[in-house]
Amino acid sequence: MVEETDSASNVITMREVSKRYGDETVLKDVNLNVQSGECIVLVGHNGAGKTSLLKLMLGLTRPTSGRVEILGKNPAFSAAVAQRLALGYLPESVVFYEAMTGREVLIFYAQLKGADKIECEKILDLVGLGEAAKRRVGTYSKGMRQRLGLAQAMLGNPQLLFLDEPTSGLDPVLRQHFYELIDGLQKEGATSVISSHALNEVEARATRFVIMKSGAIVACGSLDELYQQASLPVRMKVSVTPGEASQVAERMGSANVSNINNQSFNLSCFNDEKMQLIRHISSLGDVVNDMQIMPPRLDELYNHFMNGDAV
Amino acid sequence: MKMLWVLAQKELRDGLRNRWIAAAIILLGTLALALSLLGSAPTGSVRASELDITVISLASLSVYLIPLIALMLSFDALVGEFERGTMMLLLTYPVTRWQVIIGKFIGHVLILFVAIFAGYGGAILIMTMLTGGSIEGWQAYGIMMISSLILGAVFIALGYLLSVLVKERATAAGTAIGLWLVFVVLYDLLLFAALLLDEGQLIDQQLFSILMLISPTDSYRILNLSLFEGVSQAAGIAGIASEAGMSGALLISVMLLWVVVPLMTTLFVFQRREL
Numbered sequence: 001m002v003e004e005t006d007s008a009s010n011v012i013t014m015r016e017v018s019k020r021y022g023d024e025t026v027l028k029d030v031n032l033n034v035q036s037g038e039c040i041v042l043v044g045h046n047g048a049g050k051t052s053l054l055k056l057m058l059g060l061t062r063p064t065s066g067r068v069e070i071l072g073k074n075p076a077f078s079a080a081v082a083q084r085l086a087l088g089y090l091p092e093s094v095v096f097y098e099a100m101t102g103r104e105v106l107i108f109y110a111q112l113k114g115a116d117k118i119e120c121e122k123i124l125d126l127v128g129l130g131e132a133a134k135r136r137v138g139t140y141s142k143g144m145r146q147r148l149g150l151a152q153a154m155l156g157n158p159q160l161l162f163l164d165e166p167t168s169g170l171d172p173v174l175r176q177h178f179y180e181l182i183d184g185l186q187k188e189g190a191t192s193v194i195s196s197h198a199l200n201e202v203e204a205r206a207t208r209f210v211i212m213k214s215g216a217i218v219a220c221g222s223l224d225e226l227y228q229q230a231s232l233p234v235r236m237k238v239s240v241t242p243g244e245a246s247q248v249a250e251r252m253g254s255a256n257v258s259n260i261n262n263q264s265f266n267l268s269c270f271n272d273e274k275m276q277l278i279r280h281i282s283s284l285g286d287v288v289n290d291m292q293i294m295p296p297r298l299d300e301l302y303n304h305f306m307n308g309d310a311v
Numbered sequence: 312m313k314m315l316w317v318l319a320q321k322e323l324r325d326g327l328r329n330r331w332i333a334a335a336i337i338l339l340g341t342l343a344l345a346l347s348l349l350g351s352a353p354t355g356s357v358r359a360s361e362l363d364i365t366v367i368s369l370a371s372l373s374v375y376l377i378p379l380i381a382l383m384l385s386f387d388a389l390v391g392e393f394e395r396g397t398m399m400l401l402l403t404y405p406v407t408r409w410q411v412i413i414g415k416f417i418g419h420v421l422i423l424f425v426a427i428f429a430g431y432g433g434a435i436l437i438m439t440m441l442t443g444g445s446i447e448g449w450q451a452y453g454i455m456m457i458s459s460l461i462l463g464a465v466f467i468a469l470g471y472l473l474s475v476l477v478k479e480r481a482t483a484a485g486t487a488i489g490l491w492l493v494f495v496v497l498y499d500l501l502l503f504a505a506l507l508l509d510e511g512q513l514i515d516q517q518l519f520s521i522l523m524l525i526s527p528t529d530s531y532r533i534l535n536l537s538l539f540e541g542v543s544q545a546a547g548i549a550g551i552a553s554e555a556g557m558s559g560a561l562l563i564s565v566m567l568l569w570v571v572v573p574l575m576t577t578l579f580v581f582q583r584r585e586l
Contacts, residue, residue: 096397112314112401112405162403
């Protein structure tokens with residue numbers, strides 16, 4: 001019953017979805033609900049099933065078992081064709097018709113989506129291809145292709161964006177610019193699904209992370225939820241009056257102490273012991289000069305889920 | 312409808328951009344003109360008009376050339392887009408798979424249409440200005456142009472079928488040559504070999520007619536070489552078609568069937584394909 005009401009408000013619904021090619025299982029028992037306005041980031045190694053998942057959502061492939069619904073319809077059915085008007089997709093390492101110019105390519109796609117030429121020019125300027133639009137796509141650099149890729153995905157104000165490794169091969173400046181463009185779409189209420197190998201670059205914009213490993217979802221949730229699930233230790237660095245370090249370190253009780261030198265030492269503890277420990281340290285008085293708290297880093301979180309000790 | 316036109320237009324533009332259309336017009340036009348000018352020489356004794364001779368020589372050449380041109384246009388149409396990855400992106404747009412196939416088909420047929428009508432049509436205009444012609448001769452020439460276009464459409468459809476079936480572009484190119492050989496050369500060769508070996512025991516007139524009829528290239532030949540009296544007398548195969556009870560409509564229907572069946576099969580395979 002709950003499932004029924006769920007799927008009504010979902011933009012994307014996947015139930016027990018598996019995909020096999022011959023003997024090879026690329027996705028197994030994937031369950032995922034995405035609500036309107038969310039920004040979902042799929043994270044995982046190459047071959048974890050991110051692209052396979054996106055292709056199922058786009059209706060390019062059909063699940064071996066299970067159910068996929070995008071905006072309430074099975075995307076692989078031809079009845080869902082009209083819905084693709086509301087959909088933008090940037091494939092991993094996007095390819096275009098090399099002999100056409102950037103503008104011709106964009107106008108071709110715009111015609112298929114019912115967008116007009118004025119919109120094309122606007123988008124070309126927005127992604128910074130206004131000047132290069134009259135050149136053949138064959139002469140474009142990787143970054144320019146990627147920008148043209150985003151341009152075509154932005155046509156027709158999509159409600160739902162699928163971006164497969166959108167910033168791979170881009171330099172940091174372009175990468176930043178790229179995310180600004182995506183943020184712009186997000187603000188207009190678009191729902192997006194972005195795949196990435198790295199957590200850090202998408203950290204700020206994700207409402208939820210979906211961590212994938214060998215075709216299965218190993219963890220799913222907001223950053224806070226993931227930290228909670230992983231229960232990684234919090235580390236602290238405590239600086240004390242020179243010469244007092246080992247003495248103070250002995251009074252740390254159950255916390256794990258390491259790297260003791262003359263005037264500082266490191267501590268690690270679980271999140272739920274953290275406040276107690278901080279109170280204890282501050283009660284030690286003037287001997288403590290400084291204290292840095294280092295929450296677990298994203299790559300530690302990522303490694304935690306990837307190295308198989310999770311779930 | 313709009314989608315079909317957008318997709319067809321893309322193919323047409325590609326044809327213009329890479330000078331494909333220009334090259335084909337020049338090739339077909341030059342051949343037609345050369346054949347009609349050369350063809351003027353032996354007309355005296357058989358009293359055939361120059362235009363009839365031109366139809367015979369052009370049709371005999373077109374039966375080799377048009378399928379080759381059509382296959383060159385089409386063998387890459389699907390496998391090329393699969394291999395490069397452009398098909399995947401295209402199919403996330405609001406187009407159905409049948410629209411992709413039919414849209415491409417319309418575009419490629421239009422390219423052939425322009426090439427044949429500008430090339431052959433241009434040549435006959437020049438010919439008429441030089442020598443004049445008969446109404447019947449023009450009619451035969453017109454049928455030759457239309458049936459050449461249909462023959463081209465047959466091989467575009469066959470090209471798509473192989474393009475959707477093979478895994479790589481290189482294989483598609485090889486298979487296209489094989490397909491051309493089988494349809495244009497080997498089938499007739501085998502048919503005549505069988506006829507000679509059989510000595511009329513199994514293969515009677517009727518079976519032979521059917522065997523000729525089911526080949527799109529033979530249908531094209533019969534249509535152009537024996538349907539018009541002037542032409543068929545000059546070609547020396549007078550009345551073959553009418554004796555075997557083959558009307559122009561039947562021959563054209565057979566060729567159209569060769570367009571529809573491969574196209575439908577292509578669509579069937581494409582619908583099931585995962586990208």
